[in-house]
Amino acid sequence: MHYSFDIERGNFTDAGHASASVKRTLKQLDVAPASIKRIVVALYEAEINAVAHAYGGKIDVEIDPEKIVMVVADEGPGIPNVDLAMTEGWSTASQKVREMGFGAGMGLPNIKKNTDELKIDTRIGVGTTLTMTVYLNS
Amino acid sequence: MILKDIIERLNLKCLNEANLDAEVSGAYSSDLLSDVMGNARSGQVWITMQTHKNVTAIASLKDIPAVIIVRNGEPDADMLEHAKEEDICILVSSEPTFQVCGKLYELIK
Numbered sequence: 001m002h003y004s005f006d007i008e009r010g011n012f013t014d015a016g017h018a019s020a021s022v023k024r025t026l027k028q029l030d031v032a033p034a035s036i037k038r039i040v041v042a043l044y045e046a047e048i049n050a051v052a053h054a055y056g057g058k059i060d061v062e063i064d065p066e067k068i069v070m071v072v073a074d075e076g077p078g079i080p081n082v083d084l085a086m087t088e089g090w091s092t093a094s095q096k097v098r099e100m101g102f103g104a105g106m107g108l109p110n111i112k113k114n115t116d117e118l119k120i121d122t123r124i125g126v127g128t129t130l131t132m133t134v135y136l137n138s
Numbered sequence: 139m140i141l142k143d144i145i146e147r148l149n150l151k152c153l154n155e156a157n158l159d160a161e162v163s164g165a166y167s168s169d170l171l172s173d174v175m176g177n178a179r180s181g182q183v184w185i186t187m188q189t190h191k192n193v194t195a196i197a198s199l200k201d202i203p204a205v206i207i208v209r210n211g212e213p214d215a216d217m218l219e220h221a222k223e224e225d226i227c228i229l230v231s232s233e234p235t236f237q238v239c240g241k242l243y244e245l246i247k
Binding site: 012013015016019020023037040041044045048100101102104106107109110113 | 170171175176180186192195198200
């Protein structure tokens, strides 16, 4: 099963749409609640990161009986130092984004904690692609 | 304790009635959305001063039955609309976070 969603720069109002849709689908598929919880945290954080930092992007979700693979690909500034970005508390979010309660520097660490595999491909000035895998029987 | 009793005991204003008979297992207080995303548990009530639509998006994803907005905060219209769609109870307290947390802790500890 394959699902795609568009990400629009700065559109926080609709952020969470992909995660909510994927959550509904996984519930219908009778996936274990513990797995659903991890998946929605990871996908929501990735969605928010792209809305807050990138110029636009796309989410592709592939669900099969063993696993879910979520690819969040954005066109954006890229991440200059991935190790630093993985550090809890480190953020480059704008003041406006922080006032909304985002930009606490917990997004990527939350994603790491809630996925079984995380791959980050980033190119400065081009964009970032996150590939997140969660095994459904784990 | 069920949500309806908490609303009464804390004298909360209810802007969207939902989950009134839900058993409240605890609460999480934070204005940082990723903190709630990462650490709140389903069934907990969320205490915050954030009033935009991402609050209800997170509450829905995390199966949080109710949000208590402190200091008479007014939720944005689209947050309230979303709460209705997603069946999330929206409550408002006139008191600040510390008082709301303290009173709620005494009730459900």
